[in-house]
Amino acid sequence: MKPYIFLFIASIVWMGCSKDETPNFQENKLAPLSIEFDNIVGNMNLQLNTGEYTNSSGEKFSLSLLQYYISNIEVQKADGSIYTVPQDSSYFLIKEADPLTRFAKVKVPEGEYTSLRFVLGVDSLRSTMDISRRTGVLAPGGGMDDGMYWGWNSGYIFFKMEGLSSAAPVDPSGQHKFRYHIGGFGGYSAPTINNIKTITIDLRAGGVAKVRTGRESNVHLMIDIAKFFDHTTKVSIANNPTVMFSTYSTLVANNFFGMFRHDHTEN
Amino acid sequence: MKKAILIITCIALLASCSKEVVDKMFSFTQPANFPVATYHFNTNEITKAKFELGRKLFYEPRLSRDNTVSCGTCHIQSAGFTHHGHDVSHGIDDRLGSRNSPPIMNLAWRTSFFWDGGVFDLDLQPVAPIINPVEMDETMDNVLAKLRAHPTYPSLFEQAFGTKDINEERFLKSLSQFMVMLVSDQSKYDQVKRHEGATFTASEQAGYELFLQHCNTCHREPLFTDESFRNNGIGIGPNNDEGRYLVTLNPADRYKFKVPSLRNLSYTAPYMHDGRFLNLQGVLEHYANGVKEVAGLDPLLEHGIPLTPAAQQQLIDFLKTLNDESFIKNPLFAEQ
Numbered sequence: 248m249k250p251y252i253f254l255f256i257a258s259i260v261w262m263g264c265s266k267d268e269t270p271n272f273q274e275n276k277l278a279p280l281s282i283e284f285d286n287i288v289g290n291m292n293l294q295l296n297t298g299e300y301t302n303s304s305g306e307k308f309s310l311s312l313l314q315y316y317i318s319n320i321e322v323q324k325a326d327g328s329i330y331t332v333p334q335d336s337s338y339f340l341i342k343e344a345d346p347l348t349r350f351a352k353v354k355v356p357e358g359e360y361t362s363l364r365f366v367l368g369v370d371s372l373r374s375t376m377d378i379s380r381r382t383g384v385l386a387p388g389g390g391m392d393d394g395m396y397w398g399w400n401s402g403y404i405f406f407k408m409e410g411l412s413s414a415a416p417v418d419p420s421g422q423h424k425f426r427y428h429i430g431g432f433g434g435y436s437a438p439t440i441n442n443i444k445t446i447t448i449d450l451r452a453g454g455v456a457k458v459r460t461g462r463e464s465n466v467h468l469m470i471d472i473a474k475f476f477d478h479t480t481k482v483s484i485a486n487n488p489t490v491m492f493s494t495y496s497t498l499v500a501n502n503f504f505g506m507f508r509h510d511h512t513e514n
Numbered sequence: 515m516k517k518a519i520l521i522i523t524c525i526a527l528l529a530s531c532s533k534e535v536v537d538k539m540f541s542f543t544q545p546a547n548f549p550v551a552t553y554h555f556n557t558n559e560i561t562k563a564k565f566e567l568g569r570k571l572f573y574e575p576r577l578s579r580d581n582t583v584s585c586g587t588c589h590i591q592s593a594g595f596t597h598h599g600h601d602v603s604h605g606i607d608d609r610l611g612s613r614n615s616p617p618i619m620n621l622a623w624r625t626s627f628f629w630d631g632g633v634f635d636l637d638l639q640p641v642a643p644i645i646n647p648v649e650m651d652e653t654m655d656n657v658l659a660k661l662r663a664h665p666t667y668p669s670l671f672e673q674a675f676g677t678k679d680i681n682e683e684r685f686l687k688s689l690s691q692f693m694v695m696l697v698s699d700q701s702k703y704d705q706v707k708r709h710e711g712a713t714f715t716a717s718e719q720a721g722y723e724l725f726l727q728h729c730n731t732c733h734r735e736p737l738f739t740d741e742s743f744r745n746n747g748i749g750i751g752p753n754n755d756e757g758r759y760l761v762t763l764n765p766a767d768r769y770k771f772k773v774p775s776l777r778n779l780s781y782t783a784p785y786m787h788d789g790r791f792l793n794l795q796g797v798l799e800h801y802a803n804g805v806k807e808v809a810g811l812d813p814l815l816e817h818g819i820p821l822t823p824a825a826q827q828q829l830i831d832f833l834k835t836l837n838d839e840s841f842i843k844n845p846l847f848a849e850q
Contacts, residue, residue, distance in 0.1 A: 377554065377557045377637070382681070382682075382683070386681070387682060388653070388654045389653055389654065390645045390654070390655070390656070392653075399630075399642045399646070400630075401632065434762060435626075436631070437762045437764065438762070439764065492763070493763065
């Protein structure tokens with residue numbers, strides 16, 4: 248009996264909440280908000296193939312591929328009220344090699360937003376939906392190289408990064424290549440790893456987003472790959488040149504929380 | 515003038531009707547002795563045009579990088595849609611896979627796909643062989659590009675979906691249409707169970723009773739699998755394939771594989787996930803005397819399955835009643 252009572256109370260509370268939220272937003276007055284994903288490595292701008300970087304393990308590396316999903320974007324006002332972008336319009340694949348994908352552009356009600364929340368990856372519900380609900384960037388369109396989908400183990404690769412490093416052992420193709428393909432939505436019929444990470448960004452220090460019609464507020468984020476290699480776990484290329492669907496990937500995915508930083512907002 | 519309009523209207527109605535009637539007549543038939551199919555027909559209703567498009571795609575080598583390998587390459591109808599005679603399949607450039615090609619039949623009742631169950635929706639299944647470097651080594655984008663540039667596919671998609679626009683969803687759902695229609699339910703066993711006039715011989719009947727006693731828990735009739743993943747004590751193969759563990763990362767799932775159906779066994783040798791047993795005698799000999807006491811061995815097999823040679827023969831006689839010759843010869847399922 249108890250769980251039902253809890254659910255009942257929870258649903259009342261939830262209903263109460265959502266009722267309170269509505270008047271804060273004029274959903275018929277939507278205006279553009281842009282979120283810019285500017286990939287960097289430490290103090291340097293990220294340049295695919297040509298840039299040379301060193302991680303905290305002292306390993307020199309370059310990057311040949313970097314792409315990741317951003318989804319389920321929410322914005323929050325100073326009073327705590329939250330607006331969730333309609334989910335069908337809230338999936339983005341950021342590809343370092345394609346400058347056009349650098350911005351996640353959404354529409355939110357006019358207003359001032361003090362924080363921002365999004366998922367790095369693809370939520371589990373969408374990961375199990377009918378193929379008709381996985382269009383655009385969610386269509387399993389790529390192949391082994393640039394694809395963001397595991398065909399053999401149905402699910403999206405949330406974050407894919409590859410590059411060269413003398414610290415990596417020679418692979419069958421003769422290259423000193425490292426490969427990080429991080430995904431895992433928790434499993435469909437049996438529970439398994441869940442690397443879906445919700446990132447929250449406080450905009451107050453770097454500048455709140457003032458969203459209004461006729462303007463495009465742009466929240467400029469820096470995504471620091473140096474933190475991928477060292478935040479809560481120090482990831483060494485020599486020790487872990489390939490991380491894909493494995494329990495170790497959950498440690499790597501926790502480093503995602505350190506990668507995102509708000510630089511400034513252009514209103 | 516009025517008459518002419520009436521006649522034209524009638525013809526138009528008739529034309530639209532007849533197309534619907536044809537499509538209605540062509541549908542998924544639920545076998546009387548099977549449980550209700552679990553495939554989501556509500557999001558992919560069977561039509562003749564979609565099925566025929568799916569069939570053409572199934573036999574389409576353009577799905578592979580160099581246009582040499584189709585689904586039908588490793589799933590041959592006469593072999594119960596397996597790669598008969600191959601322990602593991604060879605795909606593009608004769609690259610070898612790591613597992614035995616499973617039969618494509620009665621997929622409308624499957625809840626997961628592949629030996630490790632890594633795919634949970636039939637619509638998503640074809641992506642795996644297409645992008646696998648040792649199978650078709652292609653990208654989905656390239657496959658769609660090839661189909662769009664093809665002289666007939668755009669119009670076939672238009673007939674099936676009302677639009678020439680070829681996308682992932684329509685491509686994958688067509689393939690699913692063909693695959694879910696591959697229903698094998700005309701074996702002697704089915705005819706006995708449905709009281710259609712067939713009867714088991716004494717040996718088949720004895721084998722059936724042995725089956726119910728020793729095999730039916732995992733190879734549950736009438737589909738002859740309970741869809742579970744189990745370690746049947748064959749021991750670790752040379753490539754150390756960890757099976758279901760690769761999907762769940764649960765240590766308890768190490769070396770477990772999907773319980774395969776026993777239907778059409780005569781056409782689908784060799785057996786097991788790595789095709790190590792060449793014939794049914796080898797399989798039964800394993801269960802009778804060869805089960806290895808490995809970590810994670812299914813508790814039901816702790817003592818193997820005590821079967822005398824005579825009992826093994828009866829069991830094989832019964833298993834042969836699961837062969838469905840009309841299925842492997844049905845022209846509807848063949849490359850046209």
